[in-house]
Amino acid sequence: MLNPADHRFVAELAAGLPDGTIRAPEPRYLEEPRGRWAGLGGCVALPRTTEEVAAIVRACHAARVGIVPWGGGTGLVGGQIMSEGPAPVILSLERMKAVRGVWADENVLIAEAGAKLADVRAAAEAAGRMFPLSLASEGTCSIGGNLATNAGGVNVLRWGNARDLCLGIEAVLADGSILAGLKRLRKDNTGYDLRNLLIGSEGTLGIITAASLRLVAPPPVTGAALMVVGGPAEALALLALAEGLAPGCVSAFELIHRNGPVFLSETMPDVRQPFADPPEWMVLVDLGLPHGLSAAEMLESLFEAGGEADLVSDGLIAQSESQRNDFWTLRETIPEANRLIGAISSHDVALPLSELPGFISEAGAALAAMGDFRINCFGHLGDGNLHYNVFPPKGASRRAFAGQANAVKELVHDLVHARGGSVSAEHGLGRAKTSDLTKYGDPARVAAMRALKAALDPVGILNPGAVLG
Numbered sequence: 001m002l003n004p005a006d007h008r009f010v011a012e013l014a015a016g017l018p019d020g021t022i023r024a025p026e027p028r029y030l031e032e033p034r035g036r037w038a039g040l041g042g043c044v045a046l047p048r049t050t051e052e053v054a055a056i057v058r059a060c061h062a063a064r065v066g067i068v069p070w071g072g073g074t075g076l077v078g079g080q081i082m083s084e085g086p087a088p089v090i091l092s093l094e095r096m097k098a099v100r101g102v103w104a105d106e107n108v109l110i111a112e113a114g115a116k117l118a119d120v121r122a123a124a125e126a127a128g129r130m131f132p133l134s135l136a137s138e139g140t141c142s143i144g145g146n147l148a149t150n151a152g153g154v155n156v157l158r159w160g161n162a163r164d165l166c167l168g169i170e171a172v173l174a175d176g177s178i179l180a181g182l183k184r185l186r187k188d189n190t191g192y193d194l195r196n197l198l199i200g201s202e203g204t205l206g207i208i209t210a211a212s213l214r215l216v217a218p219p220p221v222t223g224a225a226l227m228v229v230g231g232p233a234e235a236l237a238l239l240a241l242a243e244g245l246a247p248g249c250v251s252a253f254e255l256i257h258r259n260g261p262v263f264l265s266e267t268m269p270d271v272r273q274p275f276a277d278p279p280e281w282m283v284l285v286d287l288g289l290p291h292g293l294s295a296a297e298m299l300e301s302l303f304e305a306g307g308e309a310d311l312v313s314d315g316l317i318a319q320s321e322s323q324r325n326d327f328w329t330l331r332e333t334i335p336e337a338n339r340l341i342g343a344i345s346s347h348d349v350a351l352p353l354s355e356l357p358g359f360i361s362e363a364g365a366a367l368a369a370m371g372d373f374r375i376n377c378f379g380h381l382g383d384g385n386l387h388y389n390v391f392p393p394k395g396a397s398r399r400a401f402a403g404q405a406n407a408v409k410e411l412v413h414d415l416v417h418a419r420g421g422s423v424s425a426e427h428g429l430g431r432a433k434t435s436d437l438t439k440y441g442d443p444a445r446v447a448a449m450r451a452l453k454a455a456l457d458p459v460g461i462l463n464p465g466a467v468l469g
Helices: 007-015 050-063 117-126 143-148 194-198 232-245 259-267 295-308 321-341 353-370 398-418 434-440 443-456
Strands: 043-045 067-070 089-092 099-103 108-112 166-172 178-181 207-214 221-229 250-257 281-289 312-317 348-350 374-380 385-391
Touching: 007 043, 007 050, 050 067, 050 089, 050 166, 050 178, 050 207, 099 117, 108 117, 108 143, 117 143, 143 207, 166 194, 178 194, 221 232, 221 295, 221 321, 232 250, 232 281, 232 295, 232 353, 250 259, 250 321, 259 321, 259 374, 281 295, 281 321, 295 312, 321 374, 321 385, 348 398, 353 374, 353 385, 353 398, 385 398, 398 434
Parallel strands: 043 089, 067 089
Antiparallel strands: 099 108, 108 207, 166 178, 166 207, 221 281, 221 312, 250 281, 250 374, 348 385, 374 385
């Protein structure tokens, strides 16, 4: 049983820390991007050092007060916001934003958890390197949050998830002890991999305070194209062609449905549209090539091969970096257009690649039988991650369909599970999907997760209610 962060506890906590570390919660700490939950918080703790984080955690552990870690506040499943129960301490890592070091020759950068993803990418670029994790929210989201949720983004096809880009972790465990794991090693087989245990745990097993990150040499030649395809099956066949023509050089392969550009036209008409009449399906292909190769020629070859195989009917190849950026602006503003339209139910799912076309067809037919919906299906086709979002018809409000939201979610998730997929691809479970873990999770795996939680956080102070409920 947890206790609230009441006035007495907050005063005692503040007395043991530097002035200004403990504050009353501002509204931004109690809100989330989609406006679906309102948070609780007895105070906000803003430490500047790992030792201060440890002191806060020790105090909360002794008093049995819950802690909700807060990074950039961009999470979409309620992992950073607690809406019921005893008021917790909201522990914000935003002051811990330093890049502690860059070892360009080793392709390593060490950053504190509060560093914005955009700042980490800029620090890598200044050293002639690239940190490949790329998200639309990179100007706001933090490295700690990226690792806590094992964020994906658009470059997973080539570079992997956040987990694959992390070499070491510094974290504070539930008793306030500091796990000093900031090694810059590619190989370290000295026992259990606690780094990978903490990555993706959403702050329920420990609070990440810093990380050693893997950098890469930026591809010297880049290019992008938008290609109109017959449907998801044709898109997958085109992906296979692309990987055959440019093995290891396809950085991203994004599927875009017509409703993405349509929603942009309705909500953000200033965004430049590549097609006057958006096609039903298109893909955004992005290449990163070695010196001596031409991205435009490679993409032209892909377009021709796709046309000969009846996969591609039209397309645009970026003629400049500016046009390439325009293509990516289109893709990366679709989530904001979705937010402005207002989804009845949003789904971040992953499926085996061969199951994607069947799922998209089956889910569309099942939802059409349920009601009059608009579906915006888009995402990272190369790694099987779809954002499958269901909206009201044009001119209607999602509030009118609130009674159907759970039924829509269950239908989509049941179909994903039946095809061997996951109902949480890159956003995590948070508090929104704890029941999904119970329903779809392997019982032995869930039991093992509970055992780990009990061992590492026996009092249950770390992000209570997240992941395991």
